[in-house]
Amino acid sequence: MEKKGGAKKHQPVDLTQVGSGAEVRVRSLECAPGTCQRLREMGFCENALVRKIRGGADLVCWVCGTRVALSARLARQILVEHVDGRS
Amino acid sequence: MRVWPGKFWLNTWTGVPEKITLRADRPVDRMKKDTSKRWIAVIGNPNAGKSTLFNALTGLRQRVGNYPGVTVEKRTGTAYTLHGEAIELIDLPGMYSLSPRSPDEEIALQVLQGKATGLPRPDAVLCVVDASNLERNLFLVTQVMELGLPVLVALNMVDVAEARGVRIHPEQLEQKIGVKFIPTQAHRGKGLVELRAALGQRLSQAGERKWTMPAPLAAAVGQIAAAWREAQPAEIRAEGKALELLSGSGEGPEGARKLAMAWRERFGKEAYDWAAAVAGARFAYLRDVLHQAGVGQGWREVGWTDRIDSLVLHPVFGWGVLAGMMMALFISIFSIASFPMEWIDAGFSALGQLVQGHMPPGIFRDLLVDGVLAGVGGVVIFLPQILILFFFLGLLEDSGYLARAAFLLDRVMHRVGLSGKSFIPLLSSYACAIPGIMATRTVEDPKDRLTTILVAPLMSCSARIPVYTTLLAAAVPATLFPAWGKAAALLGLYALGTGTAFALAWLFRKKMLGGGSPPLILELPPYRMPAFRTVLLRMWERALIFLRRAGTVILALSILLWFLSNFPSTSGEASERLAGSFAGQLGHWLEPIIRPLGFDWRIGIGLVASLAAREVFVSTMSIVYHVGGEEGGLVQAMRGATWPDGAMIYTPATCVALLVFYVYALQCLSTVAVAKRETGGWIWPAFMMFYMTGLAYLGAWLVQLIARLVGG
Numbered sequence: 026m027e028k029k030g031g032a033k034k035h036q037p038v039d040l041t042q043v044g045s046g047a048e049v050r051v052r053s054l055e056c057a058p059g060t061c062q063r064l065r066e067m068g069f070c071e072n073a074l075v076r077k078i079r080g081g082a083d084l085v086c087w088v089c090g091t092r093v094a095l096s097a098r099l100a101r102q103i104l105v106e107h108v109d110g111r112s
Numbered sequence: 113m114r115v116w117p118g119k120f121w122l123n124t125w126t127g128v129p130e131k132i133t134l135r136a137d138r139p140v141d142r143m144k145k146d147t148s149k150r151w152i153a154v155i156g157n158p159n160a161g162k163s164t165l166f167n168a169l170t171g172l173r174q175r176v177g178n179y180p181g182v183t184v185e186k187r188t189g190t191a192y193t194l195h196g197e198a199i200e201l202i203d204l205p206g207m208y209s210l211s212p213r214s215p216d217e218e219i220a221l222q223v224l225q226g227k228a229t230g231l232p233r234p235d236a237v238l239c240v241v242d243a244s245n246l247e248r249n250l251f252l253v254t255q256v257m258e259l260g261l262p263v264l265v266a267l268n269m270v271d272v273a274e275a276r277g278v279r280i281h282p283e284q285l286e287q288k289i290g291v292k293f294i295p296t297q298a299h300r301g302k303g304l305v306e307l308r309a310a311l312g313q314r315l316s317q318a319g320e321r322k323w324t325m326p327a328p329l330a331a332a333v334g335q336i337a338a339a340w341r342e343a344q345p346a347e348i349r350a351e352g353k354a355l356e357l358l359s360g361s362g363e364g365p366e367g368a369r370k371l372a373m374a375w376r377e378r379f380g381k382e383a384y385d386w387a388a389a390v391a392g393a394r395f396a397y398l399r400d401v402l403h404q405a406g407v408g409q410g411w412r413e414v415g416w417t418d419r420i421d422s423l424v425l426h427p428v429f430g431w432g433v434l435a436g437m438m439m440a441l442f443i444s445i446f447s448i449a450s451f452p453m454e455w456i457d458a459g460f461s462a463l464g465q466l467v468q469g470h471m472p473p474g475i476f477r478d479l480l481v482d483g484v485l486a487g488v489g490g491v492v493i494f495l496p497q498i499l500i501l502f503f504f505l506g507l508l509e510d511s512g513y514l515a516r517a518a519f520l521l522d523r524v525m526h527r528v529g530l531s532g533k534s535f536i537p538l539l540s541s542y543a544c545a546i547p548g549i550m551a552t553r554t555v556e557d558p559k560d561r562l563t564t565i566l567v568a569p570l571m572s573c574s575a576r577i578p579v580y581t582t583l584l585a586a587a588v589p590a591t592l593f594p595a596w597g598k599a600a601a602l603l604g605l606y607a608l609g610t611g612t613a614f615a616l617a618w619l620f621r622k623k624m625l626g627g628g629s630p631p632l633i634l635e636l637p638p639y640r641m642p643a644f645r646t647v648l649l650r651m652w653e654r655a656l657i658f659l660r661r662a663g664t665v666i667l668a669l670s671i672l673l674w675f676l677s678n679f680p681s682t683s684g685e686a687s688e689r690l691a692g693s694f695a696g697q698l699g700h701w702l703e704p705i706i707r708p709l710g711f712d713w714r715i716g717i718g719l720v721a722s723l724a725a726r727e728v729f730v731s732t733m734s735i736v737y738h739v740g741g742e743e744g745g746l747v748q749a750m751r752g753a754t755w756p757d758g759a760m761i762y763t764p765a766t767c768v769a770l771l772v773f774y775v776y777a778l779q780c781l782s783t784v785a786v787a788k789r790e791t792g793g794w795i796w797p798a799f800m801m802f803y804m805t806g807l808a809y810l811g812a813w814l815v816q817l818i819a820r821l822v823g824g
Contacts, residue, residue, distance in 0.1 A: 056631075060631065061387070065387075065388065066208035067208060068247070070395050072392065090248070093635055098631050
């Protein structure tokens with residue numbers, strides 16, 4: 026499901042839709058309250074900068090100085106925008 | 113410890129001797145005599161090096177127990193300040209915030225709030241933070257500070273931060289945040305002297321909230337806090353408690369509770385995500401503080417961790433690495449362990465001969481040789497295998513690989529309705545179902561957790577190893593069954609247990625409990641050289657627990673079994689005497705039930721005796737066949753055992769049936785007790801007992817059926 030390119034600057038897309046290596050900013054979390062809370066504690070709070078390291082069925086991101094693995098199902102609930110206008 | 117007698121200590125960071133400042137109210141001699149020690153809670157994010165620091169501070173002065181009423185492991189230890197004051201440290205489970213989402217986080221919060229049964233409220237909190245990841249780690253520190261306890265921060269892994277280009281000035285952080293920061297490198301023992309010195313000094317009372325509350329939230333919290341103060345004017349933490357009430361987790365005066373409920377409803381109607389606002393405001397404050405203190409984000413360059421990850425997390429090669437790791441684990445258990453096992457075996461045999469040579473024949477000598485030494489020796493012999501298993505698990509966890517394995521297995525686990533987080537408890541269950549079931553406390557989803565608890569005992573634990581090895585040896589002569597064949601057969605038994613566990617997890621989670629499985633969120637720590645000291649300390653701990661069990665439960669059961677199999681005392685052959693004994697009578701009573709499985713009354717005695725603990729089967733059979741503590745002797749005796757018509761009892765089919773029985777049967781009272789405490793009642797342990805016994809009986813019966821069909 027990973028799409029390379031195509032997402033316009035400042036247009037929110039979900040985390041699975043950005044390419045590996047892209048740096049994005051978290052716009053909003055669309056998950057259950059408990060899951061949202063855990064995501065925020067691990068650094069995925071609104072406006073946080075995230076770099077996607079690895080895509081695939083489960084993906085790995087670099088956030089707040091650490092690697093965090095997420096399932097693609099959860100990544101689809103994290104809406105982000107590109108900070109550099111590129112995928 | 114580099115301390116100048118009496119007055120100075122060497123600051124290992126600056127290399128300059130500094131004067132010791134004593135707490136004004138505690139002179140040195142008084143502190144040494146003080147019996148009421150100060151309690152300091154050690155808290156931090158997972159992977160911040162908290163346990164390594166705790167081990168470095170306490171060494172072997174540790175105690176492992178449980179919090180009253182729950183199975184969350186409580187680790188406490190005595191540390192000494194630079195002034196010689198003994199302080200009690202309590203190592204709390206790793207957590208990301210003070211909003212508990214699992215039982216261990218819940219208990220950690222209770223300890224900090226002084227609500228944990230049997231523990232005083234800590235006098236201070238030592239927060240261990242990963243210096244290379246300050247923003248997220250300090251999130252928890254800001255929450256702890258608001259609890260109103262004095263806080264000291266150990267700025268751990270500063271070397272990793274510096275290597276990443278993050279420059280930290282502890283004094284600037286101290287000035288901005290208001291608590292003391294001590295740089296440490298726990299795995300290298302650096303900064304411990306400074307930390308001990310700081311623990312001996314009066315720690316700053318943290319206290320006020322430093323982050324700016326967003327306007328709508330500030331109005332709500334202000335009103336709730338005012339209502340609280342009206343009811344309880346002495347409450348100094350009204351604002352923090354108002355936030356707890358708002359989240360629905362705290363208790364408080366009725367007026368404040370009603371207000372909190374009204375604000376929650378209002379925020380809900382206005383679609384105002386106040387929890388997001390709080391997290392955002394805390395992080396904004398921390399970003400600002402770190403910026404002002406000159407702490408940069410550092411850079412993220414492709415390093416060793418990424419290079420290793422590209423192989424370890426690879427969709428194809430990653431599985432090869434995982435299989436290789438598991439293979440290495442099992443080979444070590446069965447090959448390296450064989451040497452110390454032979455030494456232990458020889459030691460117990462020599463001890464038995466010594467007792468026989470120095471004691472006159474009689475009942476007491478029989479009790480010592482056939483009861484105590486045969487029973488305890490038959491179990492202690494497996495200590496090396498258990499230690500190797502824990503050593504490997506410790507290495508895998510400490511190096512950072514275990515989290516990768518969980519990541520890799522998430523998709524597989526997802527198919528059976530679980531998440532990758534269930535992998536670690538299930539893997540731990542290969543060592544022992546008890547720590548495995550206890551490790552399920554990190555699984556946040558209650559249904560996932562229950563499913564993991566229900567299937568964890570199906571993973572072949574180390575207590576089954578003695579049963580498997582003995583029965584495999586009895587099943588086929590060594591000449592027909594080379595060592596690699598035995599290892600393959602053992603692997604097959606492990607695979608049988610694991611495969612069944614996964615199939616039943618699917619049945620329980622997807623069909624019985626229902627609902628979706630939770631999404632995976634997992635921190636992947638950077639690869640590190642394992643801290644051998646920590647790993648060895650854990651092994652030492654497990655060895656003590658195992659030996660304590662061998663010296664208590666198994667010793668008592670061995671004596672009881674010896675009594676039951678020797679009384680009432682009758683004359684005649686050994687087998688006739690056993691048949692007439694209490695144990696023999698019990699076995700005969702059981703025989704009609706287990707006969708379809710190919711088991712005789714002597715196996716029946718073993719099955720009943722090993723209800724308490726599986727490994728007791730081997731010691732029971734040693735007692736039943738009067739063979740002392742030698743494994744070889746027992747195998748010979750079993751091969752020679754016959755039915756009254758002269759037919760062999762331990763045919764290959766019966767051995768396999770017995771093996772399958774032990775793969776499935778829940779024969780461990782400790783597991784039942786832990787499952788009862790973890791699930792909060794008897795329903796699930798009873799279900800576990802019922803389904804596992806049923807599965808064991810059915811499995812063994814099927815083996816005999818297939819053997820009959822194949823054999824014509």
